[in-house]
Amino acid sequence: MAEFAFELNDDQKQVREWLHGFAADVIRPAAAEWDEREETPWPVIQEAARIGVYSLDFYAQQFFDPTGLGIPMTMEELFWGDAGIALSIVGTGLAAVGVLANGTDEQIGTWIPQMYGDTDEVKVAAFCSSEPDAGSDVGAMRTRAVYDQATDEWVLNGTKTWATNGGIANVHVVVAVVDPGLGTKGHASFIVPPATPGLSQGQKFRKHGIRASHTAEVVLEDVRIPGHCLLGGKEKLDERLARARERAKEAGGERVKNAAMATFEASRPAVGAMAVGTARAAYEVALDYAMTRSQFGRPIIDNQGIAFQLADMRTRIDASRLLVWRASWMAATGKPFTSAEGSMSKLYASETAKQVTAQAVQILGGNGFTREYPVERMHRDAAIYTIFEGTSEIQRLVIARTLSGMPIR
Numbered sequence: 001m002a003e004f005a006f007e008l009n010d011d012q013k014q015v016r017e018w019l020h021g022f023a024a025d026v027i028r029p030a031a032a033e034w035d036e037r038e039e040t041p042w043p044v045i046q047e048a049a050r051i052g053v054y055s056l057d058f059y060a061q062q063f064f065d066p067t068g069l070g071i072p073m074t075m076e077e078l079f080w081g082d083a084g085i086a087l088s089i090v091g092t093g094l095a096a097v098g099v100l101a102n103g104t105d106e107q108i109g110t111w112i113p114q115m116y117g118d119t120d121e122v123k124v125a126a127f128c129s130s131e132p133d134a135g136s137d138v139g140a141m142r143t144r145a146v147y148d149q150a151t152d153e154w155v156l157n158g159t160k161t162w163a164t165n166g167g168i169a170n171v172h173v174v175v176a177v178v179d180p181g182l183g184t185k186g187h188a189s190f191i192v193p194p195a196t197p198g199l200s201q202g203q204k205f206r207k208h209g210i211r212a213s214h215t216a217e218v219v220l221e222d223v224r225i226p227g228h229c230l231l232g233g234k235e236k237l238d239e240r241l242a243r244a245r246e247r248a249k250e251a252g253g254e255r256v257k258n259a260a261m262a263t264f265e266a267s268r269p270a271v272g273a274m275a276v277g278t279a280r281a282a283y284e285v286a287l288d289y290a291m292t293r294s295q296f297g298r299p300i301i302d303n304q305g306i307a308f309q310l311a312d313m314r315t316r317i318d319a320s321r322l323l324v325w326r327a328s329w330m331a332a333t334g335k336p337f338t339s340a341e342g343s344m345s346k347l348y349a350s351e352t353a354k355q356v357t358a359q360a361v362q363i364l365g366g367n368g369f370t371r372e373y374p375v376e377r378m379h380r381d382a383a384i385y386t387i388f389e390g391t392s393e394i395q396r397l398v399i400a401r402t403l404s405g406m407p408i409r
């Protein structure tokens, strides 16, 4: 019998309730403080580790949920609590996914536990791809990885930027160029183990939003790592490079470059879910405020101008969640993203978060503009969603190219 449902199953509902409790009782009350401090909220991460929200087991369970809804549900609840703190909690998971997706079983077993540490000594991990001159244009990456056959080591040189947890991570996953002639197909990912000489933190950025999340440059100077730190192993890399060289010869470089734009389709809905969490949080504050704040002798929601905004806000949030769930379900069930559904979900949810949080500030009037209420922070936080993991412009590019098959620029 065919099954179709728009709701979470009972197990998922239980997990969501548990996450919501943690977001409401632990994350939300700490949000303003860590936003002001602009520091990694270690005590909150430790508490998350103590109860099991910050752990490899929990993240893997959600990641491998056959319905695909485990990760978006987790992201929405944690980011509902606070985006900066939530990113400090899930940032490690984003790096771990790089290893889960490309690593051998041995690499997964060795490195992912070291990314999380344990409840006595909690650790974080970083995923370092972006560079000062290679943000949207990943093909412009310059960080080089050169193999030293004599010692069976890789030598990494370059500068990474905007890395979440960069420099404070126990384990860094670094993307580097191994064959400059192949565009993004000539890239490979490496584990930089804890305390490896040559890796240092550069500038730590002071940010507009998600200020509890650490964002920094990572400088790599003659960083020597053992051969076994190449994710997937050398044999697989050599095969992949040989295939890419063949294809480049047949089809020309342009196609090799364009193919890479689709690789993030499966991870983008997770960012869309973060945006849904922030948007929902701001909407709830605005709805409550509109029902309790009186002007001209009646609650401000009595005015259609306010009520209709709230109706639109909620409609956009629900539409965003549906797009996110669809794309997550497609990824989990192996459906091809023939219309760039992953990018669609990230584009719509992130633009919604920006719009809804701005409307929430307006509905709260003077209070919305102060730090006495959380919506100004949520509005600052929401700005990140249209930037990282591919800007809105890049999502539109991916969607338009997928729909048309044309090399739109």
Ligand SMILES: Cc1cc2nc3c(=O)[nH]c(=O)nc-3n(C[C@H](O)[C@H](O)[C@H](O)COP(=O)(O)OP(=O)(O)OC[C@H]3O[C@@H](n4cnc5c(N)ncnc54)[C@H](O)[C@@H]3O)c2cc1C
Residues within 6 Å of the ligand: 127, 128, 129, 130, 132, 134, 135, 136, 137, 161, 162, 163, 164, 165, 207, 210, 215, 384, 387, 388, 389, 390, 391, 392, 393, 394, 397, 409
């Ligand atoms: C808080 C934060 C955390 C981050 N965390 C990480 C991380 O953990 N790891 C990591 O590797 N990176 C991370 N990033 C980097 C992030 O992914 C990049 O900032 C993002 O990809 C955009 O790159 P860019 O900043 O260089 O912008 P640019 O690529 O320089 O873009 C600038 C503007 O031009 C537009 N643009 C560019 N190309 C086109 C085009 N072809 N058509 C139309 N418009 C275009 C963009 O949309 C944007 O509006 C993080 C960034 C921030 C701010």
